[in-house]
Amino acid sequence: MKKNFLIILSLFLINLDLSAQDIILEEDVKSDTIIDKWGKNRSNFQHFYLDLNFSVPVEEEKGAELRYGFSHGVAIGYRYKKRLSNTFALGLDGSYRFFKYDIKQNDKKTIPNIFNKEYDKEKYKTHSLSAEGFFRINIGRRGDFVGNFLDVGYYGSWIFGFNHWYKYEYKKIINGKSENNCETIISKERNLNYVENLEYGLRVRIGLNRYILSASYRMSDLFNSQTDFEIPELPVLKIGLQIGFY
Amino acid sequence: MFFCISFNIFSQEKYWIFFTDKKDVQFNPYEYFDKKAIERRIINDFPLNHITDFPLKKSYVKSVSEIVDEVISETRWFNAVAVWTNSEQIRKLKKMDFVKSVKRISLRTHLTSYKDYGTNLKENQEELLKAQTLRMGGDLFDKHKINGKGVRIAIFDGGFPSVDTSPAFEHIRKNNRIIKTYNFPKKEENVYGFNAHGTMVMSCIAGIINGQKMGLATESEFLLARTEVNSEPFSEEENWLAAVEWADKNGAQIINSSLGYTNDRYFPEDMNGTKSLVVKAANLAARKGILVVNAMGNDGSGKWKFMGTPADADSILSIGGTNPWTDMHTNFSSYGPTADKRRKPNVSAYGHVIAAGKSKLVSTQGTSFSSPLVAGFASCVLQKNPKLKVMDLMKEVEKSGELYPYYDYAHGYGVPQASYFFEKNNNKFEETFDTKIENDTLFVIIKDNYFKPDYKGLIEIRLFSDFDNFDKLSNTISLKHYLYFHVENEKSYLDNYKIIRVYKKDAFAIPIKELGKNKTVRIHYKKYTKELKF
Numbered sequence: 187m188k189k190n191f192l193i194i195l196s197l198f199l200i201n202l203d204l205s206a207q208d209i210i211l212e213e214d215v216k217s218d219t220i221i222d223k224w225g226k227n228r229s230n231f232q233h234f235y236l237d238l239n240f241s242v243p244v245e246e247e248k249g250a251e252l253r254y255g256f257s258h259g260v261a262i263g264y265r266y267k268k269r270l271s272n273t274f275a276l277g278l279d280g281s282y283r284f285f286k287y288d289i290k291q292n293d294k295k296t297i298p299n300i301f302n303k304e305y306d307k308e309k310y311k312t313h314s315l316s317a318e319g320f321f322r323i324n325i326g327r328r329g330d331f332v333g334n335f336l337d338v339g340y341y342g343s344w345i346f347g348f349n350h351w352y353k354y355e356y357k358k359i360i361n362g363k364s365e366n367n368c369e370t371i372i373s374k375e376r377n378l379n380y381v382e383n384l385e386y387g388l389r390v391r392i393g394l395n396r397y398i399l400s401a402s403y404r405m406s407d408l409f410n411s412q413t414d415f416e417i418p419e420l421p422v423l424k425i426g427l428q429i430g431f432y
Numbered sequence: 433m434f435f436c437i438s439f440n441i442f443s444q445e446k447y448w449i450f451f452t453d454k455k456d457v458q459f460n461p462y463e464y465f466d467k468k469a470i471e472r473r474i475i476n477d478f479p480l481n482h483i484t485d486f487p488l489k490k491s492y493v494k495s496v497s498e499i500v501d502e503v504i505s506e507t508r509w510f511n512a513v514a515v516w517t518n519s520e521q522i523r524k525l526k527k528m529d530f531v532k533s534v535k536r537i538s539l540r541t542h543l544t545s546y547k548d549y550g551t552n553l554k555e556n557q558e559e560l561l562k563a564q565t566l567r568m569g570g571d572l573f574d575k576h577k578i579n580g581k582g583v584r585i586a587i588f589d590g591g592f593p594s595v596d597t598s599p600a601f602e603h604i605r606k607n608n609r610i611i612k613t614y615n616f617p618k619k620e621e622n623v624y625g626f627n628a629h630g631t632m633v634m635s636c637i638a639g640i641i642n643g644q645k646m647g648l649a650t651e652s653e654f655l656l657a658r659t660e661v662n663s664e665p666f667s668e669e670e671n672w673l674a675a676v677e678w679a680d681k682n683g684a685q686i687i688n689s690s691l692g693y694t695n696d697r698y699f700p701e702d703m704n705g706t707k708s709l710v711v712k713a714a715n716l717a718a719r720k721g722i723l724v725v726n727a728m729g730n731d732g733s734g735k736w737k738f739m740g741t742p743a744d745a746d747s748i749l750s751i752g753g754t755n756p757w758t759d760m761h762t763n764f765s766s767y768g769p770t771a772d773k774r775r776k777p778n779v780s781a782y783g784h785v786i787a788a789g790k791s792k793l794v795s796t797q798g799t800s801f802s803s804p805l806v807a808g809f810a811s812c813v814l815q816k817n818p819k820l821k822v823m824d825l826m827k828e829v830e831k832s833g834e835l836y837p838y839y840d841y842a843h844g845y846g847v848p849q850a851s852y853f854f855e856k857n858n859n860k861f862e863e864t865f866d867t868k869i870e871n872d873t874l875f876v877i878i879k880d881n882y883f884k885p886d887y888k889g890l891i892e893i894r895l896f897s898d899f900d901n902f903d904k905l906s907n908t909i910s911l912k913h914y915l916y917f918h919v920e921n922e923k924s925y926l927d928n929y930k931i932i933r934v935y936k937k938d939a940f941a942i943p944i945k946e947l948g949k950n951k952t953v954r955i956h957y958k959k960y961t962k963e964l965k966f
Contacts, residue, residue, distance in 0.1 A: 209932050215769070328696060329695040
């Protein structure tokens with residue numbers, strides 16, 4: 187029954203198709219042999235990437251020590267590369283970046299804060315949009331393949347969100363006695379008047395095809411002088427790993 | 433850390449160091465070459481004491497070895513050594529007056545990969561096993577007792593596990609027809625391990641299982657060279673070069689190579705037959721009388737789409753893959769033409785086969801297996817006509833293609849047919865269709881005697897898409913009802929080509945203006961090719 191149905195259906199389809207030509211393979215060689223303008227090692231190349239990066243100490247810390255490893259960020263970005271030759275390329279990079287500086291709580295801390303005390307946790311969190319121009323040197327001859335490369339770039343970022351976040355446990359005192367139960371207080375200060383909204387610096391990347399080691403060196407200050415507190419400066423160097431989506 | 437990583441990237445690398453000359457070097461071809469190699473050169477009018485066969489000048493090699501970290505291999509043909517070295521050493525080498533040039537080696541290759549489908553042969557797999565040789569007219573070769581006897585074939589691949597134990601090669605071992613083996617990456621003779629790709633390839637040239645031939649050259653002699661380190665992606669071109677010279681020295685008449693270099697180093701527009709050292713070596717091998725048979729590659733459905741080098745060499749047979757169940761180009765088989773618009777592939781064979789794996793028969797696919805099927809075919813042709821020069825052998829294999837003189841860049845001249853070598857009047861075929869021009873349209877009309885509408889295929893493809901339900905392959909071994917149509921421009925390469933399934937007598941129509949001016953149209957249907965000028 188099923189077989190009969192299929193045969194009838196097939197004959198119906200054939201009937202529908204009688205006026206047509208059943209071309210089962212067709213190749214237009216002219217369109218095939220047009221050289222692509224876009225590709226990994228073509229004139230233009232673009233891709234998205236994901237970046238995970240960490241603060242690293244390079245000099246004696248001023249103002250506050252960080253909890254390294256916990257002070258990290260992520261970025262998602264778009265990168266465009268213009269090929270100059272097999273070895274050299276120029277590029278533009280745009281990204282959204284989130285980073286948190288996790289402040290170690292000790293008496294060295296000079297972070298401006300309301301209570302001027304050590305908290306359980308304290309962080310600066312930044313959200314920024316970043317643009318970068320870079321110069322790429324490719325190592326080795328290759329085809330339409332990203333290969334190994336070294337990027338050196340100059341970036342500028344607009345920090346549109348700069349929050350001071352801290353958390354501590356507050357023991358209530360009732361009738362002069364400290365209660366056993368604590369209240370956890372989480373505070374988030376926005377619109378800080380002592381931070382800079384623009385950041386700039388250098389970035390360097392070493393790429394092994396889609397896997398990229400990145401480093402950025404901040405040349406601008408994170409904080410300005412419009413505060414009565416002693417001004418700290420947080421580490422300027424970050425290193426990270428990127429994965430290119432291509 | 434970045435400095436260290438940078439440093440590593442720029443440090444030790446592989447280079448070719450090419451020398452200027454071979455002055456005062458002595459060479460005795462009768463000591464160096466195998467007897468078969470000498471015979472082959474005489475047949476192909478290639479001198480026995482050609483400069484490319486002279487060894488490298490020892491003093492040059494010694495001087496280089498004192499500077500570099502390691503000399504890896506050398507090539508007589510190109511008068512060069514492959515070395516591990518660094519940029520400082522390269523600077524020193526460039527200053528030496530006997531160094532002609534240096535070239536960095538950085539290659540990734542891939543053997544055309546394979547997939548295992550299962551262990552036991554199902555009925556349709558048994559059919560495929562029979563059909564993979566029958567499709568080329570293997571029964572005719574059998575009838576005339578042609579089996580590649582006396583022809584020496586070198587196979588370059590990633591390893592040959594079980595070739596020394598598998599029943600598929602027992603007939604070869606019994607007669608000591610594995611003449612020599614060499615493992616180039618490890619510099620030893622043992623090749624019976626590593627990647628099973630070579631084992632499967634060899635079975636498609638010469639395997640026999642349960643009395644059933646897997647390839648056509650079951651009585652040929654073999655040189656087995658392991659040239660590839662991994663099945664993919666990293667490999668070394670210096671091994672290929674060393675192996676081709678080794679094969680030449682040891683009297684190879686045919687080389688089967690199932691590797692291709694593609695986008696890791698090249699662009700499609702580089703596939704012009706001159707760019708890579710491997711392609712130059714393949715062409716030089718042809719000049720020295722060796723037929724190189726190379727897979728087109730499996731990038732047909734990928735972005736790359738075209739052949740990998742050395743399949744772009746003009747003097748070698750590059751083999752495309754067909755689908756046994758549709759009897760046309762299989763989707764993964766890489767397309768031609770070359771970047772300079774030469775015709776590739778030359779011919780095609782099944783790209784889906786039953787092969788002898790490491791421990792069992794496997795159903796597998798890839799143009800890696802189309803290539804050895806044709807290498808076995810070429811071996812039979814050479815046995816039948818032992819005096820054929822290599823380019824004549826290549827031409828004969830092309831002419832035996834079932835589509836010849838029609839061609840396209842998916843099939844080349846089609847699947848080679850043994851009948852070409854045994855049947856008279858091979859160039860005279862009955863007209864199977866008429867053409868007419870009406871209302872500025874070209875019509876192709878199938879003649880009554882040749883009109884057998886292909887409803888069955890149409891139904892099955894449209895409704896089932898289940899190739900297991902097709903007729904038994906061995907019963908439908910002839911071409912299906914396909915009309916081939918191409919438009920060639922004044923520069924003698926194709927603008928476009930197509931295949932039309934014939935299920936009505938008015939098989940095809942095309943407006944003349946779509947063809948363009950100064951074009952040659954060729955139409956092929958059931959062995960008959962008609963040419964029209966516009």
